[in-house]
Amino acid sequence: MVNELDDSDPTHAICVDSLSKSFGSGEDRVIAVNDISFRVDSGDIVGLLGPNGAGKTTTIKSMLGIVTPDAGAVEIDGVDVYSNPKAAYKNMEAMMEGARNHYWRLTVRENLEYFASIAGENPAAIRDQHDDLLEIFDLREFENEQVRNLSRGMKQKVAIASTLGRNVNVVFLDEPTLGLDIESSLKLRQSLRDLATERELTVVLSSHDMDVIADICDRVIIMKDGGIIADDRVEALLNTFESSEYRITVQDINASSIKSDGLINGLNDVTEIEDCIQLEITGDIKTFYQVIEELEARDAKLIDIESKSVDLEDVFMKITKGGD
C-alpha cells in the first residue's frame, strides 16, 4: 500500500526525503517522525491521517520549515525549504491546527489583505481574488465585520480564506474543519474541493475526520508511530479492503460444530438467529469461495450473503491496528 517513490516525474509539488525528527534526549527521547519519504504530485490533494501522536503535525511543521528536522530534506516546487526558505515560501501557505491564524480585531477583508501583503502582494491587484474567496466561503456580507464578532465556523472560514488569499501553488491545512458543525463542515469541504480544482492547488490536509479526508482528498497517507504505514489513492485503499468482510446466513447446520472443528477459514464469529446461523468471515475472495464450498460440503442451505462495505474509517482502523 505504500507507493514507491518516483523521482523521474518532474511534476512533484512536494518532495519529502528521509525526514526524521525526535524530541528530548536519553530515556525521554520521543521519535515523532521516523525516516519518512513521499512525493505529492502537482494538483493533488493529499490527506494525512493518523492517531494522536502519529507525527502528522510534526511532519507538516517540518515541511513548512518551522520545525527543524534531525535529518532529511523537503522541497516545495523544487526549492529546498531549509536552505532557501524565502523562495520556498513564495509558493506555499499554511493554516495550523488550533491556532487563530488571523486577527480578531481586524475585519474579514483586512485579514485577507494583511496576510497577502506581508507576502508582497498588492492587495488592490488581488481584490478580485479576495472577492471570489469571500463568495466561496459565504463571507461576502461579513467582509467589513471584525472577526471577533463572527461565529466559530465563520472564523474557521476566515482562517482558511486568509491562507488562500494570495497566489501560491501549495497549501497546508492542519485540521481545517476542527470544531465545525456538520453542515458547516460539509459546505467547507465542497468549497475547498472546488477551489483546489479551480486553482490547481496542491493541498496537504491533516484531519481526524475520515469523512473530510474521503470527501476532499485524492490520496491518503496514513501515519503511525512516526512512520508511514499506508500511502495510496483513496479508491485504491477502499478497494483493497472492499468485500473483505462477509456475513453469510445459513440453515441446516450446527453452530457448535462450526465453532469447534475449525475448518472454516477466516471465521470471526458465529451467531444463532432463530433457525439460522450467521457466520462473520474475514478474508479475500478466495477465502470466501473456500468457505462457501465447505458449507456446501456440509449440506448447509445458503440463505443470504452480505458483503460488508468499508469506508475510510474502517480502512484506517484496520491499518493502524494491524501492527499492534
Place this chain on the structure above:
Amino acid sequence: MVGNTGGYRHLLTAVVKRNLLMYIRYPINSLGRVVMDIGLFVVLFGGGTLLAGQAMDDSIEGIVVGYFLWMLTIQSFQGIAEEIQQEANWGTLERHFMTPFGFPIVMAAKSIAILITTFVFASILLLAMMIITGTWLHLDIITILPIVLLTLSSAFGVGFAASGLTVLYKNIGSWFGLLNFVFLGLIAAPTLNVPGIAFLPLVQGSELLQRAMSNGVRLWEFQLSSLLTLASVGVGYLLIGYLIFHMCQKRARKLGTLGDY
C-alpha cells in the same frame, strides 16, 4: 511581488496600517496608555514640586526630557516584545516566519510601525508635559530625530532579545517590568563619571538628547566622537538583540515550540 520595491511597500503599508488599526480597535487601552503616562508624570512633577520646591524647578527641563525618553524607550521595548508575545499567543507568529521576505524584514517593518505609533504617543505626552510644567523645550526635529532613533535602536535590541527569550521560554512578561526601571537608571546615568558607561544602552542618547532639547545644541555642534558612540551603541545593541532573537527562534524550531504558547 517580493523582490521589487512594490512588494516591500505593500509589506510596510500593511504592517503600519494593522498597527494603527489595532490601536483604534482597542480604544480604551490606547486612551489608558496616554492617561497613565500623563498621570504618572503629573504625580512625579506635583510630588517633586511639593517636596523639592525650587530645586525641582531648576531641573524641570531635564526631568521632562528624561521622562519623554523613558516613555519612548518603554514603548519601543515593550512594543516589540509584546508584539511577538501576542503573535505567538494568537497563532499568527508562524505566518510571519513563512513570508518570502524572511522574518528579519518583517520584523524591521514591525519595528518601523511601532516607532511611528510610539512617536505619536510620545509627542502627545511631550506636549502635555510642556503645558503642565510651562517649560518649552528646543524641538529641532533635524537634531532630535536621529538622536532618538539611534537611542531607541538599543531599546529595540533589548526588545528583540526579550522577544527571543519569550519565544523560547514563553511567559516571561514579569521581567519586562524590572527592565523598565533599569532603563530609567540608564537614562539618568551621568556619562562623565564612570568610564565606559556611554556604551550601555540609552546612556549616550540620553545625554545628547538632554543637551539638544534643554540647551538647544544642534546635531552638527556635537563632537563627532559623541555621535559615533551613539551610532555604534544603537546599531550594536540592535544587532546583538536580533542575533539573540535569531538564536532563540532557531532553538525553538529545533525544539518544535515556535509559535506554541
